[in-house]
Amino acid sequence: MDSFVSAFAEAGALLVSFDPDFLSIVGLSLRVSLTAVALACLIGFPLGALVALTRFPGRGVAILLLNTFMGLPPVVVGLIVFLVLSRAGPLGVLGLLFTPTAMIIAQTILVTPIVAALTRQIVADLWVEYGEHLRSLDAGPVTTLATLITDARYSLATVVLAGFGRAIAEVGAVMIVGGNIDHVTRVMTSAIALETSKGNLSTALGLGIVLLFLALTVNAAVQIINTSAGKRAALA
């Protein structure tokens, strides 16, 4: 019980202190995860829509793989990216291991299947409704894709959130490829793991509370945008 009370005290202290070390950890967490989610959306939106709209041999397997990869274990992804980026690995010459870039790569790999798989489902459902009209218009593939993604934008906002939730919360991948180096690759989750192992439970909990608070803020922001825009356009 004590540790909870002191954790909240610590969290509050952390929040108001504007401690530069703490702020750099939060900043790096946001930078890595937001960049990864943006990249994952750039790949996952069109990929999911393509799988939804095209028929090709092995499509069933592709959907199965996409859905399965939604649950990729972060440590496994971390390990694979580690092997690829390590000095002896195929991309070792780039010298990316233990940099934020490596963390972004790992999280992009984690989040892309989530974005693609959910996008596929949403676009497939919308196609049931729009398909005949778009084909009647003789709309080309680019127009069709753009129409479906544009009109599914409110559902896709939720997909972005799911992806962000996955990225900001995971520790396995960033820990392995980033190395949790102070001031370089330390993010909130890896800091929590470190503080816990050092026995600084209240600091760890404090960081955890700040992490939850961050997630809450992002979700609330999207929800506000969604409801006001949704009301304006009555798009449900």
Add this chain to the structure above:
Amino acid sequence: MSGPASILPLRAHRLAFEAGGTRLLDDVSFILPAGRRTVLLGPNGAGKSLLLRLCHGLLKPSSGEVRWAIEGRRSARRQAMVFQQPVMLRRSAVGNITHALAAHDVPRADRLTRANAALALAGLSHVARRPARVLSGGEQQRLALARAWATEPEILFLDEPTASLDPAATRAVETLIEGFHAADTKIVMATHDLGQARRIADDILFLHKGRLLEATDAAAFFEKPQTKEGRAFIAGELLW
């Protein structure tokens, strides 16, 4: 309406369509010339919607073929279709029309003017900025017609466009269809509504159980149907 040559007449040659081993349409042939309003008449399940979709190219026939006077993309872009349940994009009323114009590669500068003209024609100018999906059923169907109008089709397929509308909305839709006819757009409409068929049709294609039983002048059909199914349908006896 636009371009040098017409995509009409439309020739359907021995069309058949099967799904799951059931023959839903069998050996249907006809020619649709420009000008006259053609109504596909028949009870539910006769294959009217199916036939419209085959003509429009939304479905591929199991055998037989649909041929236009001009083939390929140019013919596809000069057709339009309005469905029983209008497909409303999650955009404003005017946005639904500019989207269709964009899909037809109409220059951006012209889209809004043409969309607004079409909305005015359909009496929808006052709801131009409203989301299409909050419009009433009648307004949505008029918007679907305005959207088709804006793309200036040579032929308009209508699949029971008033089946779920009240009498006033039905009248408004029929007036718009009349407008298409007056602008020399070929009308091909499926309906099971005898009164509507009498009001609109110049020619009747009478379908029953996937077969084309009569293809004739509307007046002649209503005066003296040549088949017992046709007589029964006009007499209002149920046909299954």
